[in-house]
Amino acid sequence: MSSPVVVLVGPPGSGKSTVGRVLAERLGVGFRDTDADIEEQAGKPIPDIFVDEGEPHFRALEAAAVRGAANGHAGVLALGGGAVMAEPTRELLRGLPVVFLEVPLADAVKRVGLDAPRPLLAVNPRARWRELMEARRPLYLEVATAVVDTAGRTPEQVADAVLEALELNNPHD
Ligand SMILES: Nc1ncnc2c1ncn2[C@@H]1O[C@H](COP(=O)(O)OP(=O)(O)OP(=O)(O)O)[C@@H](O)[C@H]1O
Numbered sequence: 001m002s003s004p005v006v007v008l009v010g011p012p013g014s015g016k017s018t019v020g021r022v023l024a025e026r027l028g029v030g031f032r033d034t035d036a037d038i039e040e041q042a043g044k045p046i047p048d049i050f051v052d053e054g055e056p057h058f059r060a061l062e063a064a065a066v067r068g069a070a071n072g073h074a075g076v077l078a079l080g081g082g083a084v085m086a087e088p089t090r091e092l093l094r095g096l097p098v099v100f101l102e103v104p105l106a107d108a109v110k111r112v113g114l115d116a117p118r119p120l121l122a123v124n125p126r127a128r129w130r131e132l133m134e135a136r137r138p139l140y141l142e143v144a145t146a147v148v149d150t151a152g153r154t155p156e157q158v159a160d161a162v163l164e165a166l167e168l169n170n171p172h173d
């Protein structure tokens with residue numbers, strides 16, 4: 001069974017999806033994003049899943065999506081921001097090259113404010129983001145084999161730092 005060459009974890013706005021695509025292109029491998037897998041399977045956007053079926057249902061779909069991708073996808077894999085909250089998911093990630101993309105609150109709020117709606121950050125995004133990070137930071141650190149700071153870096157620079165952290169060959173060097 002094939003497994004990912006890089007798994008990206010981190011909070012909303014850390015750039016997992018954006019950097020993941022850059023990394024996949026650099027490495028010449030495929031890219032998968034569990035958020036996209038869930039939307040495809042459910043046939044609707046994530047905010048609609050939260051509204052129609054609730055967060056617990058979304059988390060169950062997410063755990064299944066990570067299981068599928070961690071056991072069959074040989075490229076770059078980006079996880080949803082909350083995927084690491086599930087213990088079975090953290091267990092699955094053990095032994096895989098997992099990079100925690102760090103981002104300070106100010107940058108994250110700037111970034112996610114410009115992007116698609118995120119149900120957990122719909123109200124009072126700054127306070128919510130801080131709360132999420134407090135609960136999740138230890139979990140991101142638990143699964144990570146490397147931590148990369150994204151502050152003040154473009155997605156391309158973050159991709160370079162990820163390759164360096166994992167000692168993977170960067171075709172751009
Ligand atoms: N290093 C960066 N510098 C500036 N903007 C960035 C950077 N990385 C990502 N962005 C922008 O931030 C927004 C959020 O990025 P992205 O969707 O990749 O985050 P994510 O970590 O996948 O979030 P989620 O957990 O919600 O899936 C996008 O608009 C993206 O273009």
Ligand SMILES: O=C(O)C1=C[C@@H](O)[C@@H](O)[C@H](O)C1
Pocket residue numbers: 011012035046079080081082083118119120
């Ligand atoms: O941080 C979170 O809990 C989430 C992040 C997104 O990637 C999506 O998975 C969803 O919006 C939930």
Ligand SMILES: [Mg+2]
Pocket residue numbers: 016017018033035078079080
């Ligand atoms: Mg994403």
